[in-house]
Amino acid sequence: MGKYDKDAKALLEAIGGKQNISAVTHCATRMRFVLVDDKKADESKIEDIATVKGMFTNAGQFQVIIGNDVSVFYNEFTALAGIEGVSKEAAKSVAKQNQNPVQRAITVLAEIFTPLLPAIIVGGLILGFRNILEAVPMGFLDGQTITQSSTFWDAVNSFLWLPGEAIFHFLPVGITWSIARKMGATEILGIVLGITLVSPQLLNAYSVSGTTAAEIAADYTWNFGFMTVEKIGYQAQVIPAMLAGFLLVYLERFFRKRIPEAISMIFVPFFSLLPTILAAHLILGPIGWKIGTVISTVVNAGLTSSFSWLFGGFFGAIYSPLVITGLHHTTLAIDSQLVADFGSTNLWPMICLSNIAQGAAVLAVVYAHKGNTKEEQVSVPSVISAWLGVTEPAMFGINLKYMYPFIAAMIGSGIAGLFVTLFRVRALSIGVGGLPGILAIRPQDYLIFGIGMVIAVAVPFVLTLFFRKAGIFNKIDRVGEAMAVDLNDIDQPVVSKKGQVLELFAPLKGEILPLSQAKDPVFAEGMMGQGVVIDPTEGKLYAPFDGQVTLLFPTKHAIGLLSEDGTEVLIHIGIDTVKLDGEHFTAKVSQGDSITKGQLLMEFDIDAIRAAGYEVQTPIIITNSNEFQVDPVLEAAPISLDEAIMTVTHL
Template sequence: MGKYEKDARDLLAAIGGKENVSAVTHCATRMRFVLVDPKKADQSKIENIPVVKGMFTNAGQFQVIIGNDVPVFYADFTAISGISGVSKEDAKSVAKQNQNPVQRVITLLAEIFTPLLPAIIVGGLILGFRNILEGVQFGFLGNQTIVAVSPFWNGVNGFLWLPGEAIFHFLPVGITWSITRKMGATEILGIVLGITLVSPQLLNAYAVNGTSAADIAKNWSWDFGFFQVAKIGYQAQVIPAMMAGFLLVYLERFFRKRIPEAVSMIFVPFFSLLPTIIAAHTVLGPIGWKIGSGISWIVNAGLESPLNWLFGGVFGAVYAPLVITGLHHTTLAIDSQLIADFGSTNLWPMICLSNIAQGAAVLAIVIAHRGNKKEEQISVPSVISAWLGVTEPAMFGINLKYVYPFVAAMIGSGLAGMFITIMKVRANAIGVGGLPGILAIKNNLGVGKGTGAQGYVIFLIAMGIAIVVPIVLTLFFRKAGIFNKIDRAEQAIPVTLDEIDAQVSTEAVVNATVAAGTKTAIVAPLTGELLPLAQAKDPVFAQGTMGQGVVIEPSEGKLVAPFDGQVTLLFPTKHAIGLVSDTGVEVLIHVGLDTVELDGKGFMTHVAQGDRVKQGQLLLEVDLNVIKEAGYATQTPVIVTNSADFQVDPKAEKQAIKAGDKVITVTHR
């Protein structure tokens, strides 16, 4: 009888039996199921299975946390179920069958934009700060902006445009790179393609609406004699960049299959890149502009119709999806025209409220997921960024990931937009988004009516709607499971740590009986900064699901044995190692987070699985720069995975430590 045969039988029954399993695989800590009908999984029964430490659903997979013994459990499960396992990638592929077309599109967007999030978050904070410096007229400054009266802040504002422009104006470069990276194409070709969409030789996308067709034909065109091609840039545009990126990938795949390998390095890039650039500037780009023009016409017609209150609700709700596509830039031309014709615009206030609503929805996620330190690195700055007028970090980083907060924000924004349209709230200027947008509100609610205070009070009420409604709806949707398939309130928070498959033995290496009260000192395997386990950036570790321990932020890349014992787990990608001490203490050291994706790059092992080791013996070396340059955290959890059998007393203070310093005391019960 296998070690976990009973638990495996119970789990098979609880997930709905063999016929309810489309695919199954495992990673370093979890069983990953693709279920035919996820509703058949009885979570209350699963929770009561002794070996199960938790569960959650993510990206179409039902994942059950087992711990270090997952390979043994997996072997017992496949033996009693008769289900053959598949690779992790195959399981992900099957999991997509559980997603509807909308979910697949959202998943694709998330996979493209996730690598861009660090830059988008920084850019959002920078542009939000610049909005305040250059766009807000303060009464105590004589109704002037900060940059108009302060040379210092004017200089700061000008300097900050450098990274702001690099991140958002040149966003197509990041998008085309990310698409080629995700789909396994040549990344440098994606970067080159993106540069051709934002080259200084092109008319900036922001200047197109202010440039006449005659001027474009004369000064901004390539003249081929019998035809011309407009030199139009696509700064900050998403759709043209995505269309071009996918075309590049498919062309590269097509030619790589048909061009002999001996000359593929020359001709595959040439025949892939050049036609894509031509298509981007002759077909894909113009199509994007046509889509934008169509949306602009609809917006303008809505503003002028007797049903403008209805338009306010609809526009308030759909503005956020426009931001996803990059088409929201087309509304700037309408705002400018409205200000020119009427001295104010009722469109910009709705845009400000949409910013606020998206930030409020993220704030609700912060509340619901409090304690998820890794997610808070994205969510908290995203709230600030959205409330300063830049919502891409909030939407791509959090709201689109979970879907339901995005919908809640759309509803709150729609209601707030309808309210201010009925109350005839208008803005004198554009450019100041989010919470500071109130400073751009027109002094009067209408000709001959009201005071400035009235306008501000009404907009404050609308801001309250845009904050309260998304927060309440986000928390309600999460609890009720509405628009929500991956983050039910009763489930564990979805996590992003993605360990590798590991077919390894976890047979016990300590058979001797250890007397109660026996103490084992675990020393730091790395030199760096010691942190409490709760500060781990991955919730599976931070919440103690895997066991008790500490986290080390390494400053050097040499990892040594934390005690005398034996190597029981050594992953093929070398990013994680398991050991057991001579006194029976089992420890998992996970070098960095998500470093499985490096597939061993930057890691070099000095021991093999099954080796005996002495405290301080070099186990592996890691190039920390490789991890950082790939965008992963170097934070290394050191976990006592059989904590239930011991009293584990880790050092709780944040402090500098050297390899060999005692960090955990373990006492046998």
């Protein structure tokens, strides 16, 4: 009988049996199922299984979080079920077959824009700061802006336009690169294609409306004798870049199948890139620009019409459910198009307020459940994360669990969205969400948006407490009952090691960050336990204490350690690096080996991993943190190997 035989049998039954499984695989922490019918999975029964730490559905996969012993559980599960597992990529492929065309389109859109988000967020912060410098009259400067009164800040403002322009005006380069990367085409061709859409040789997209047809014909036209093509740039345009990127991918696939390998290096890029560039400027660009303009015009008209308040209230309320379905990724493209066409967007302010509302609802749960230290390890970081623009930890970790805070946040977000839409609040840029989102707002709208922020905090907070007490939308968090259970859990008799402290030293050189900033939501939400993340600057992993290697994945991207006092640690190098199948990783120890603090455990090639398209951010997690009090020593700072990063105290 295996270690997890009972739990594996329970999971197989709760998930709908063998006949309900199309494919199954696993990664470092999760079982990943593609189910025939998701409705047959009994989530309440799955949640009751002792080994299961959580579950969620993403991109057509039903994912069950097991922990760092997932490989053992997986082997016992597949043996018990009598099925063979598949690779992670194969599971993703099967999962896509379960998606309808709309879901597939949304998945593709999400996978295109997700790699661009760090740049877009940075760009939003930069442009927001520039707003304050150049557009806000200051009373203490006699009504002048900061740039008008200071040569230094005028130069800073001018300098900041360099990255701001690179991120937003040249966004088509990022889009075409991301499409090529996602669909397995040659990435440098995607970059070159994007550059041809924003080249300085072309008439800037922002100057088209101010240039006459005669000037365009005379100065910005290619004359091929039998036809002419206008030299129009597509700065900040989303749809033209997407259409061109997809054409490049499909042309490359077409010619790669038909051109002999011996000469493919020369002719595949030639026959793929040149026709795409021509089609982009002759057909796809004009059509894409028109489509984008129509979409942005319709959205803008809806948000500026006499019924704008109704649209604003509706969108503000449903944005959070859109995040759950993944449909929210479509708004990023619409926002970008609105900024390109109108110089500002009326959609982004409501998105910022939705982030704030979800955080406020969690804050109310923190207040209502004060003293529940176990839940606070998830809820408190979730508030901070939501108010900085990332709501998934708040929604999946707390609000959807209880449901009534989620509905309270939707109502508060809807009222706040209605309010700011009524007063025509607009954002000059996108990328900055949550409380910092005010930096993106037009200076003349600061006051109204500030009131909207107060609404987005106050209404969800009050409604959450009211719904909880009145039992509205509240089936599992009964007043007085839940706290009694939680406090009983806390007051259980402690082991004899109570008060014993272990110091964990940095296993990597780099920059340490709070766990809430992990780029994988499973780690960020604390589902695997408490800890920190490190962005490494050197591809060497060292032992953080004396102990033993309890788990070493065949793919070498994750390693489990056990200290001499019983602290279990999972170190997961990178995000989704399991897909590399061990490439670029070299293990210096084996599973079962004893280790000493500072011993080299693993080497990995940071540059090669990043070049393959993966993050190297590394979570360091105490997987049995329910037995300890975990206290990070540093919040965000450069870290060296001789520095302590966490103290772990036995409870």
